[in-house]
Amino acid sequence: MIWTKEQAKTLADRALALSKAEQTFVAINGSERASVRFARNTVTTAGATSAVSLAITSRFGKRSGTVTTARFDDASLQTALRNAEEIAKVSPENPEAMPLLGPQTYTPATAYFDDVASATPEWRASSVATAIALAKKNEVVSAGFVETQAAMQAVASSQGLFAYDRFTAADYNLTARTPDGSGSGWASKSFNQLGLLRPDVLAETAISKAAMARNPTGIEPGTYTVVLEPAAVADMVAFMLFSANARQADEGRSFFAKKGGGNRIGEQIVGDGVRIYSDPAHPLAPTVSFDNEGLPAEKRVWVEKGVLQNLFYSRFWAQKMGKAPISTPSNVIMDGGTATMADLIAGTQRGLLVTRFWYIRPLDPQTILLTGLTRDGLFLIENGKVTRPVRNMRWNESPVVALNNVDAMTAPERVVSGEGVGGSGLSLVCPAARIREFRFTSSSDAV
Amino acid sequence: MDRRQFVQSMIALGAASSASPEVLFGQGSSELRDLADAALATAKKLGATYADIRINRYRNQFIFTRDRRVQNIANTDDHGFGIRLIVDGTWGFASSSAVSKDEIARVAAQAVGIAKANRAINQEPVRLAPVEGFDTSWNTPVKKNPFEMPLQPKLDLLLQIHEEALKVPGASFVSAFMQFVNEHKYFASSEGSHIEQSLIRTYPSFTITAVDKATGKFYSRRSLTSPMGMGYEYVESYPLLQEARVAAEEAVATHKAKPAPSGPKTLILHPSNLWLTIHESVGHPTELDRALGYEANFAGTSFLTTDKLGTFQFGSKLVNLVADRTQENGMATCGYDDDGVKSSRWHLVKDGTFVDYQTTRDQAHLIGQKASHGCSYADSWGSVPFQRMPNVSLEAGTKDVSEADIISATADGVYVKGDASFSIDHQRYNFQFSGQTFWEVKNGKITTQLRDLAYQSNTPEFWKACDMLGGPSTYALGGAFNDGKGQPVQSNSVSHGCPIARFAGVNILNTGQ
Numbered sequence: 001m002i003w004t005k006e007q008a009k010t011l012a013d014r015a016l017a018l019s020k021a022e023q024t025f026v027a028i029n030g031s032e033r034a035s036v037r038f039a040r041n042t043v044t045t046a047g048a049t050s051a052v053s054l055a056i057t058s059r060f061g062k063r064s065g066t067v068t069t070a071r072f073d074d075a076s077l078q079t080a081l082r083n084a085e086e087i088a089k090v091s092p093e094n095p096e097a098m099p100l101l102g103p104q105t106y107t108p109a110t111a112y113f114d115d116v117a118s119a120t121p122e123w124r125a126s127s128v129a130t131a132i133a134l135a136k137k138n139e140v141v142s143a144g145f146v147e148t149q150a151a152m153q154a155v156a157s158s159q160g161l162f163a164y165d166r167f168t169a170a171d172y173n174l175t176a177r178t179p180d181g182s183g184s185g186w187a188s189k190s191f192n193q194l195g196l197l198r199p200d201v202l203a204e205t206a207i208s209k210a211a212m213a214r215n216p217t218g219i220e221p222g223t224y225t226v227v228l229e230p231a232a233v234a235d236m237v238a239f240m241l242f243s244a245n246a247r248q249a250d251e252g253r254s255f256f257a258k259k260g261g262g263n264r265i266g267e268q269i270v271g272d273g274v275r276i277y278s279d280p281a282h283p284l285a286p287t288v289s290f291d292n293e294g295l296p297a298e299k300r301v302w303v304e305k306g307v308l309q310n311l312f313y314s315r316f317w318a319q320k321m322g323k324a325p326i327s328t329p330s331n332v333i334m335d336g337g338t339a340t341m342a343d344l345i346a347g348t349q350r351g352l353l354v355t356r357f358w359y360i361r362p363l364d365p366q367t368i369l370l371t372g373l374t375r376d377g378l379f380l381i382e383n384g385k386v387t388r389p390v391r392n393m394r395w396n397e398s399p400v401v402a403l404n405n406v407d408a409m410t411a412p413e414r415v416v417s418g419e420g421v422g423g424s425g426l427s428l429v430c431p432a433a434r435i436r437e438f439r440f441t442s443s444s445d446a447v
Numbered sequence: 448m449d450r451r452q453f454v455q456s457m458i459a460l461g462a463a464s465s466a467s468p469e470v471l472f473g474q475g476s477s478e479l480r481d482l483a484d485a486a487l488a489t490a491k492k493l494g495a496t497y498a499d500i501r502i503n504r505y506r507n508q509f510i511f512t513r514d515r516r517v518q519n520i521a522n523t524d525d526h527g528f529g530i531r532l533i534v535d536g537t538w539g540f541a542s543s544s545a546v547s548k549d550e551i552a553r554v555a556a557q558a559v560g561i562a563k564a565n566r567a568i569n570q571e572p573v574r575l576a577p578v579e580g581f582d583t584s585w586n587t588p589v590k591k592n593p594f595e596m597p598l599q600p601k602l603d604l605l606l607q608i609h610e611e612a613l614k615v616p617g618a619s620f621v622s623a624f625m626q627f628v629n630e631h632k633y634f635a636s637s638e639g640s641h642i643e644q645s646l647i648r649t650y651p652s653f654t655i656t657a658v659d660k661a662t663g664k665f666y667s668r669r670s671l672t673s674p675m676g677m678g679y680e681y682v683e684s685y686p687l688l689q690e691a692r693v694a695a696e697e698a699v700a701t702h703k704a705k706p707a708p709s710g711p712k713t714l715i716l717h718p719s720n721l722w723l724t725i726h727e728s729v730g731h732p733t734e735l736d737r738a739l740g741y742e743a744n745f746a747g748t749s750f751l752t753t754d755k756l757g758t759f760q761f762g763s764k765l766v767n768l769v770a771d772r773t774q775e776n777g778m779a780t781c782g783y784d785d786d787g788v789k790s791s792r793w794h795l796v797k798d799g800t801f802v803d804y805q806t807t808r809d810q811a812h813l814i815g816q817k818a819s820h821g822c823s824y825a826d827s828w829g830s831v832p833f834q835r836m837p838n839v840s841l842e843a844g845t846k847d848v849s850e851a852d853i854i855s856a857t858a859d860g861v862y863v864k865g866d867a868s869f870s871i872d873h874q875r876y877n878f879q880f881s882g883q884t885f886w887e888v889k890n891g892k893i894t895t896q897l898r899d900l901a902y903q904s905n906t907p908e909f910w911k912a913c914d915m916l917g918g919p920s921t922y923a924l925g926g927a928f929n930d931g932k933g934q935p936v937q938s939n940s941v942s943h944g945c946p947i948a949r950f951a952g953v954n955i956l957n958t959g960q
Binding site: 001033034035036037038039040041042043044045046047048049050051052053055064065066067068069070071075076079080083084087090091092094095096120121122124125128129132141143144145147173174175177181184186251252253257258259260261358359360361362363364365366369371372373375392394396420441442443444445446447 | 516745750935959
């Protein structure tokens with residue numbers, strides 16, 4: 001359910017007025033989501049869901065309690081408020097509790113587009129029909145997912161805070177597999193506007209990649225130069241950035257900790273060609289204008305010329321360390337270069353072209369060592385040309401090492417990572433990149 | 448819009464039902480039955496040949512503590528309904544958080560509209576395996592409902608964990624939490640079912656970190672607890688304080704532990720580690736929807752294709768793997784699935800041979816089966832039910848082999864306890880797992896603690912290498928609270944039981960190199 005700013009404000013004011021706590025914070029979230037899923041060249045499931053919920057945090061001094069409810073009549077609000085107040089009263093004091101925010105100034109966001117909010121079941125079905133028709137024509141088996149959603153969120157406090165915003169997202173991704181099970185290709189995009197989504201182009205990309213990937217042969221695990229498509233670069237960047245918590249660093253519990261104490265802000269951590277930042281007003285990846293506590297979302301550079309510029313500081317840790325609070329990234333944008341994909345491949349003597357990564361998990365937080373696999377198109381590059389598809393492999397590598405070994409990049413584009421990061425939850429903009437000495441540790445029989 | 452207009456508009460949208468959640472979701476509520484019957488009648492009137500409705504309430508309690516402080520206590524309450532129906536052989540589904548008759552009528556019509564819109568792209572008309580209609584209820588047999596327990600003993604216990612751990616010199620940071628879940632589910636179908644279930648799960652856990660600022664190194668050790676389909680009695684019966692002390696000592700000792708070896712070794716896995724290997728390498732590839740390609744775009748397919756059913760040698764003769772929605776204390780244990788099928792137990796792998804899949808009503812016929820195994824589950828009232836894992840467990844050996852027996856029979860190996868990093872390919876062949884603690888085993892004895900260890904293998908090679916199984920006395924349940932699958936992603940809770948087990952010649956990695 002997408003409420004207007006006035007409707008959200010009315011509910012927030014009612015909840016605050018009925019509160020008996022010393023301080024009260026409320027958060028309202030509403031959404032309208034609809035999707036179609038397909039596989040085996042046919043529709044499998046489709047659905048729509050409409051929801052709105054209210055979270056209430058009651059505070060007495062440094063004691064707090066939180067409850068959520070989906071009922072908004074006065075009696076239900078009273079019940080939820082009393083429950084939150086009861087929890088707060090029995091909760092021990094939290095010395096780290098920060099006062100609730102008062103009024104803030106926000107830059108208006110542009111992340112909501114009517115064409116997504118008004119997308120019909122017929123549009124979603126027709127977008128799937130396009131992919132299935134192309135798959136059948138090219139004699140591959142398609143599976144995929146299309147989703148449109150509109151969402152609103154509002155936060156308010158007894159200290160005078162009120163913020164309201166909305167966003168939309170349209171996601172489309174699909175996999176094409178050859179009928180003999182020997183080749184697989186994938187493509188994925190997410191945008192805030194429906195008009196930017198091209199199901200036909202995505203289907204053609206996945207289908208052509210499946211054909212290219214057919215009948216892969218084995219290759220020895222080892223260290224290779226890799227040309228990572230933007231989805232794979234996004235996985236590396238996102239994993240590194242989401243380890244960038246100032247408190248963990250200052251306490252010695254992260255890659256960003258300095259030996260002997262403190263953190264590594266100001267140190268060169270990756271290659272000097274790397275710039276990573278967040279910008280809620282980025283035209284390809286607009287986001288809402290505030291975070292969960294009501295702090296304004298701001299443009300923030302994390303890495304400039306390979307040097308760590310910022311870590312995220314909770315309000316408590318910022319106060320303790322004499323810094324300004326910095327929210328977690330509102331989106332992740334990595335600048336690219338001037339090369340084309342063809343250039344990246346042409347400049348590779350011997351290496352691997354990677355479509356996407358899969359099942360990435362951290363192995364060692366000390367070095368941000370990750371493990372994962374390639375999927376849906378891994379190709380050998382020899383003498384500047386893609387020569388043959390090869391079997392997938394497992395890799396063990398740190399994004400810090402990888403981003404130190406970047407030697408060429410394309411222009412960045414809006415991208416969805418291999419495990420879906422970059423869709424409606426967090427917008428990513430990344431280039432493709434050629435990276436030296438990427439470590440593969442074993443081969444996978446999976447196609 | 449003034450407040451009065453706003454309230455009226457909310458009621459018009461169905462945002463307020465006529466009863467509070469406590470009344471609406473009270474056991475045996477007549478309101479739920481009335482709402483469900485109204486939904487089914489509406490769906491039928493609109494042309495559905497089959498319809499079901501789930502009216503569900505989900506309650507969670509989270510308590511987080513960190514460094515002797517209570518960080519947050521949150522009670523969440525979420526309820527709503529989802530209507531699923533078939534029109535002209537095509538599924539439609541719609542849902543809403545506003546539980547009222549008016550909203551049910553609107554959502555039923557929306558679901559019909561979705562089914563009709565998708566009819567043109569449906570190549571395989573839905574066929575449902577037959578099921579008996581049930582008018583019944585089922586509840587997790589808890590001894591102490593965690594939602595009825597006061598907060599104070601929970602807080603006291605969590606903070607005691609901090610005190611115990613921080614008594615160990617070198618222990619730097621402690622975090623501990625408890626989470627409790629209650630799913631109250633009301634299912635009704637056009638085939639005559641009215642099934643009410645209340646499922647409860649409980650999870651206490653902690654993490655202790657030892658930082659050496661001089662070297663810049665840090666190691667963490669998480670508790671070996673697993674979430675369980677139990678009440679607060681699980682928290683009270685588990686030796687959390689005792690383990691906190693041991694965990695702190697092991698986290699500190701890791702700084703001086705020997706680096707893990709590399710290369711093939713005899714691998715001994717404690718149930719606190721092996722459960723996750725079972726989940727990834729057995730639980731997921733035996734899902735029929737994956738084998739058929741339904742998950743090809745996301746979670747992946749399966750190397751266990753249907754041509755292998757009944758003939759493929761999955762593991763050694765010692766290996767018997769069962770799917771079981773009736774398992775005591777299992778998190779996927781319930782009376783009935785979200786298709787209304789009664790829970791059961793069956794073999795997936797029998798004496799090493801792959802013999803069966805996990806199935807739902809709409810997919811059983813695709814492998815010639817006449818009944819569903821009851822594996823349909825949706826993680827929310829707003830989610831479409833689809834094939835999810837039951838509890839999948841490795842049966843204990845028939846002889847009562849102990850942990851000491853397995854250690855003493857091992858000349859050169861490593862022993863892994865607790866789960867940590869996990870990754871497996873999209874057809875479930877190649878996997879890599881780590882653990883919480885690692886131990887060197889030489890000449891029948893545990894000699895020293897190791898660090899930086901992971902093991903890699905290929906699923907059938909790994910299970911064929913199983914050469915020793917612990918007996919029933921070593922059997923324990925592990926489990927996952929948030930197993931993701933599907934688009935949009937849904938998470939389910941599932942348990943995996945197993946004894947201690949040994950595997951010959953598994954590739955060990957030193958992840959510190």
